[in-house]
Structures are given as structure tokens and as C-alpha cells.
Amino acid sequence: MISDQGEKPDTTKILGTLKDFQLRTVDYVYRRLYKDDDAVKRFLVADEVGLGKTMVARGVIAKVIDHLWQDEQRRIDIIYICANRDIARQNINRLNITGERDLELATRLTMLPMSTQDLQQRRLNFVSFTPGTSFNLGSQGGIARERALIYHILLQEGIIDSTTGPKNLLQCGMGKDAWRSLLDRFETDRIDRGLAREFSKNVTKDKKLLERIYTLSKEFSYYRKHIPEEQRRERLKLVGDLRRKLAESCISALEPDLVILDEFQRFKYILDGDDELADLARRLFDFPDARVLLLSATPYKMYTMHHERAKDEHYSDLLKTIEFLFDSKEETKAFADELAAYRNEILRFHGDAEQKRKILCIRETLEKKLRQVMVRTERLAITVDRNGMIKESEDLGELTPAELNSFAVLDRVARILGSGDVVEYWKSAPYLLSFMDKNEYKIKRQFVSKYKDDDYRNQLNEVLSDGVNGLLPWQVISAYQKVDPANSKLKILMDNTVNRGAWRLLWIPPCLPYYKVNSGPYAEQKLQEYTKSLVFSSWVVVPKVIAALCSYEAERHMVRASVSYPDYTEERKKRRRLLEFRVVDGQCQGMSVFTLLYPCLTLAKKVTPLLETLSLINDDNPVDINILNSILEQRISKLLSPVVEHYSETSLMPDRRWYWAALVLMDRHYFGTSPQSPAVLWWDSLCRNGGLGDLLGRDTHDAVDNISKHMELLFSFLQQEEKLGSPPGDLIAVIAKIALASPAVVTLRSLLNLYGRYFDEYPACFLNGAARVAGGFRTLFNLPDTITLIRKESGEELRYWESVLDYCINGNLQAVMDEYLHVLREALGLFETPVDEAVEKLSHEVAAAVSIKTVNLSFDVLNEEKINSHNLRCRFAL
DSSP states (O other): OOOBOOOOOOHHHHHTTSOHHHHHHHHHHHIIIIISTTOOSEEEEOOOTTSOHHHHHHHHHHHHHHHHTTSTTOOEEEEEEESSHHHHHHHHHHHOOSOOSOOOOBSSGGGGGGTOOSTTTBSEEEEEEOSTTTTOOOSTTOOHHHHHHHHHHHHHTTSSOSSHHHHHHTTTTSOHHHHHHHHHHOOGGGSOHHHHHHHHHHHHHOHHHHHHHHHHHHHTSSOOSSOOHHHHHHHHHHHHHHHHHHHHHHHHHOOEEEEEEETGGGGTHHHHOOSHHHHHHHHHHTSTTOEEEEEOSOSSOSOOOGGGTTTOOHHHHHHHHHHHHHTOHHHHHHHHHHHHHHHHHHHHOOSOHHHHHHHHHHHHHHHHHHHTTEEOOOGGGGSTTOOTTOOOOOOOOOOOHHHHHHHHHHHHHHHHHTOOOOHHHHHHOSOHHHHOOTTTOHHHHHHHHHTTSHHHHHHHHHHHHHSSSSSOOHHHHHTTOOOOOOSHHHHHHHHHTGGGTGGGOSSOOOSSOSEEOSSSGGGSHHHHTOOOOOOOOSOTHHHHHHHHHHHHHHHHHHHHTTOSSOOTTTHHHHOOOSSOOOEETTEEOOGGGHHHHOOOHHHHHHOOHHHHHHHHOSSSSOEEHHHHHHHHHHHHHHHHHHHHHHHBOOOSSOOTTHHHHHHHHHHHHHHOOSTTSHHHHHHHHHHHTTOSTTTTTOOTTOOHHHHHHHHHHHHHHHHSOOOBOOOOTTHHHHHHHHHHHOHHHHHHHHHHHHHGGGTTTOHHHHHHHHHHHHHHHHHHHTSHHHHHHHHHHHOSSSOHHHHHHHHHHHTTHHHHHHHHHHHHHHHTTOSSSOHHHHHHHHHHHHHHHHTOOOEEEEEEEEETTEEEEEEEEEOSOO
């Protein structure tokens, strides 16, 4: 009986967030699933990557719920199955139209009772899990949390008692203390009672299973370190059967109306298998009145390379997908026959008009059948000439003698090892023996194994010493020397990215800059239209090689530009972090960092670079930065005038505290110091929640006390009046820079652009979010590579925090942030999300993006009689 009717999602509002082409797809899919006389139960949306298949699914969910809501007693279950947890995390918020703030993803089907609440009583349920560990119950013992869940359900339902036997029985391979601790702290209040009862009922119906539980509980009634092998096997078999019962119970408890399979090509084995795993999945797909929506840009292989034919074949892959969609062997066979006829007619075609008519007729029949169960939108349709705004590069590279020599070396190595043909490996990437992982490639396993043998080692050393580019030489890396790409495709990629000057960019230039800069990397024409590169390869080694060599080359450019005799191992140790909260002799030495980190509400609200720019444009071209700066300085002068007049005293030397104190004093002057003023509310929030340390992404370099002392000093200017000395002569110019490009101010302004009308409800949330993002930028600007780059662009003599501001101005950071948050809000599916939660999620996402740490990728070199590994730092290319 449904007791929680809930609220019906606002279909019109949800569909209003979709683009026109997405809405057309939604309408077509819904019609094919529910409205047409020949409606189908399974449908595929195969839109090209990046066109918003998830948003289409969101629209379909809304229309399906709207359709089913008419039956007041009907429970509506939406099931979302995604290839892996990472993809699911990206998409689950976009699909959530239920109004719940925190939808959980059950990684395993058997853990569903922990992520659904009152399934039977609620009108609308959104259930999600990943298939790999949900339908595949091959590991009988499962994971500890599964067994703990089973234990507590059986205990709560009275099937077992709390004595030692059942605890020992379900412990399996976990240590005794850890297992007992897990049982004690398990969140039993979160277990869905309906699913628990369903599982209990299925267990008690199976009398043999019940008897095995009682028998084995007695046998495990006391703790033993060494358990007889037969009892171990019986225990594992019992646990496996209980997990299977739990999975079946979860499936039975679900009453799917719409099942969404996201990136289903990654788990196609559950669609057409004939094992227990596929049987579990079919219970969902074949549920009465259930519809299945498949999402994938690549639902089947377009073609098969000769080396892939043993395990994959594109034609059979296509037919398997078609058979699942048609859900009919007869229709699939008819389709296959027509496809074969189409192929035969094309092969026999000699220009005859009647033949052409027949071919077109067969094609039309095939297309009509496919449109019944699938739809695809491509970027090609955007432009009149259907070129999809794609420019085909005619630069195919030039095969060099050195590259041919590297193939000869690899081929000779393969012959010694007996590894077979290596031409496809050689075409994919250079320095393969250095970068290949022995767990992924047979040739690398053989190389590592046989290099230990004296005879093989001598042969291999002879080949590798004679050849070129067999292994990546460590001595070249150590001295920051240029590495030969040794692969024409990699050389083209590096020429279009690193060697183009992209190593000087810390972020991609905006599509629509708010102003024109005249110097620095973002002023260069060749970099203004630079964008990221997506590289696809079926070889695991390729992304590793690209990331390692492109990142090395970018770092080499940075270091070589400022260091005469660099050393790869030692270079990073020489650069200390420059944006730190240091306390020396009780004095805070890092207050200037707040020029980048303090989200000054006055500057964010009362200074609007975009509006100023729009008022100055008269020829459709961005305004010059110098003109904009002049306007902003006039605006800043008016804002600062009463603050300086009130808080300054004449002093012999300029008081440099003004650079950061002015930000707080302006907020004090324009927004007050009452308990309800934004800055005071924020400070109170920080005091309650542990200060600014975690918000700024505190790491091992930061002392908690140091941050606290700096924060207390900063906010002391908000809490009490304190006079400052004479302001520096460049104060207005510096505050103008902060207004235009401080990461904290820029982020706050962007958040206000999105959700400004809600600021008064959640001021601390907005200020928290801006500070969090600014903390991410602090991490970025504290990286040794970044410091080297910034110093190269601005010189060593300028204050580093001001050099950072100059770089942010040069990079049009406000335009970048506005564009990023606009896209990110849609990508995260935050349309219906409460504002405070949306701001928090956006800020976490941006902070994580800009503060990506450097990772290390290993490569192997030969050292006398051993194979040694070294690391290459990777950040430019990931």
C-alpha cells in the first residue's frame, strides 16, 4: 500500500531545460515506447558523444512519470544501471527529478537495501546500481559489507540469533576484530524493511538452505584460526547462495517501469548471456509493462581489426544488439537477411538504374526497421553542408628514418622473444618497451622474464644498443633534454599542443573573452583559439605515453626558460610554495594571500567587468584591457574613497596592509557589521565549522594554527575599528586587479550571476563556495611548475601574488569562470537542486578541477643487468 504519494515532478519545467534537438528526441522516444500502435519495449538512443544522452534520458523519465502518474495507486520505479560508479556519479544528479536531495548509488544490487528507504510505500522510486558486481556473483564470499548486511537482516528477521556461530560463519576471510567491529557499527537503521522482509521470506521458503544455515552455525560456534578445507568450501557455498537469494529478492522487490542502461556496450554480456548472471538481468528487462532505454554513442563496433577477430566481430556484435532491441529472433533473422541482401546488391552494382532503385528500396526498409528501435543525433546536422564544424587535417605526418629504425629494433626484440607481429604496437606509440605494463602486454612480460636470462639479455642488449628509440633514455630526461617523439602521430599532437605554446596556459582560453589583452600567452593569436584535445586509442599504452611525454615536454619548456642547468630529479625541490600562511616570531607573514582568497562582496556586486565591457563596445570587438582598467579604477576610486578617509592615518611609510585589509573594510562599510551582515554570518559559520583550513584545501604544508591566526587578523578588521597608515600609491590599481581577476571575487561574481537572487538566504554558502574555489587556485599557483611559469611571464622582482593577479587578468579568468559554471551546472544536473546544495557542488567541482595534483607515471630503463623504473611527472596531459 502506497502511503507516501510525494509530489509529481514538474514535467513542463524539466522539459524546458532541454535543447530543441534533445526535446525532439525525447518526444520520439516516448512515442515509440508508449504511444504508437506498434510501440516497442526497448529503445536505443545513440546520440554522438557530448550531445546530451543523459539529458534526453531525463526528459524521457519526466514524460514516463507524467504518463504513469494518472494511476493514483501505481508505484513508479525508475531503474538506472550504469557501467561504473564514476560515470554514474556524473549522471545521477542529472537524472534525478524525484526531488530527493541525496540519491545514493548502490554499487552492488545486493547492497540495495542500504540505499533505498520504504520502497514499497513510496509512489516514486529512483534506484541505481552498477552491473559488474550486481549481476556477477562469481566471488562467493562477496565483500564484508554484503555479509554484514545479510547477518543483520537474518538477525532482525529472527532466522539467526546473536550467538557466536552465525557471526563466525559469515566472517569468511576478514579478521575477527575487524569483522566484529563492522557488525557493531553497521547502520542497521538504514536497512530497507521491505527488502529485508522479501529476503527473509525467500530464505525461509528454502528449507534446505535454512537447514544448512543452522548446521553450519553450530559447526562455527567457536572461533578457530584454522578451519578444515571442507568446512571452508561449505561456508563459501552457503554465503554465495545467500548473496544470490538477496540479489533475487532485490530484483523481485523492484517493479521497474523504466530501466535505463547507460553506456550499456560496456556490460553487454548481461543482455544476451545464458548464465545465471544474464537471467537475473532479464528479470528486470522482462518485467510486465517495463520499458528499457539504452544509452550509448557506440552501441556496437563499427568494424573489427584483424587482431580483434578472435574475441570480437563487428557484424555479430551488431546483430546481438539488434536482437536485444527487437526482442525477437524471427525479426532479427529477417533484418539480417535484408542486410545481407543489401550487401550483395552493392557488391554486384554496375551502375544499372534498376539495381540502384532496388538498393535504395532495401536501404529504406532497413532504415525504417532501425528507426523503430533506435535514434541518433550527430553534430553533422548542425551545419547546412553537414560538415559538423569539423576541419579535416591533411597533415598525416612524415615517416622518418629514425621511426623506421625504431620498428626494426622492436621487431628484432619480438623475434628474440617469440612475440609475433608488432607492427600495430609500433604504429600506436613510441618507447613501447619502456611504457608497456607487463600485466597488460605479453611482449612486456616476456621481455621482463627473459631479460633475467644471460643469453637472452646479451641478445636483447645488443639489439637495443644498436637501435634508436627502443627505450626512453633516462640520461636525456635527467638533463631536461628534448625527447624525440619517435612517432609521426605523436609529433603532430605535440606540435599542435605543447610546441604551439600551450604549456604557457594554465586554463583553456574563453570562447568569448570580455576584453582584449596585448601581452602574455593569452594575447598570442595561435593560442587564442586553442582548445583541449581528445585522443582515442584501443591500446592501453597510448594514453600513458601521451600523458608522460607531453607533460615532460611542457615541464621542460617551463624549466628551460628560467634555469640554466636543470636537473629533473632536483628541480622541484628548489621551488618553495609562495602563497603560504607563514607565522614568523608571532607575526602573520601571509596576509597578502587574501588578495586572492577573500571573496569581497563589495567588489563582486558593485564592480561588473562584463557590463562595463558591454557599455564600451562599439565595433563588436572586445574592449582593450587598458581602457577597461581605466574605467574600473575610476569605479574603485569612488568605492575606496570613504573607506580610506575613515580608516587611514598619515604615516611616514605606506601601510601595505591596505592591499588585503581594504577588502574587508569595504565589506564592513557597504554591508555593515550587524549579526545578519554577510561577512559576519560567514565568519560565524567558519567558527562553527572548524575555520577556513579545510575550505582552502589545507595540505601538509599548512599549519592549522597559522591559518587560524591569519583568519583572526583578517576578520579583526571586520569586528572592530582599527586605523591603518597611509595607503600605498598603487592601491587603487591593485584593488582594480583584485576586482577584475582575484579567483575568490571572480567565483563569487559568477555564482551571483547564476543564483544572485538567493544570496540573502544563503550568504555564508556563497562566500564559502567562492573561498573554496580560490583555495583550489592557491594549490594551482603553489605548484613548482606554475611558479616557474608565472615568474617567467612576470619576472622575479614583482610580488608573486600580484603576478598571479596579472596572469588571471591575462587569462580572462572572469569569462572563463562564467562559461565554466554555465556549462557545469547543466553537466551536474543542478536545475532542480536547492541553491545552497547547488553552490556547494559547483564549488567542490571547480576546486577539484583547478587543484589537480601532479601524478607520476613509471617507465622502464635498462641498468647494467637489471630493469629499473623511473617516474615522469604528469600534469599538462592527463
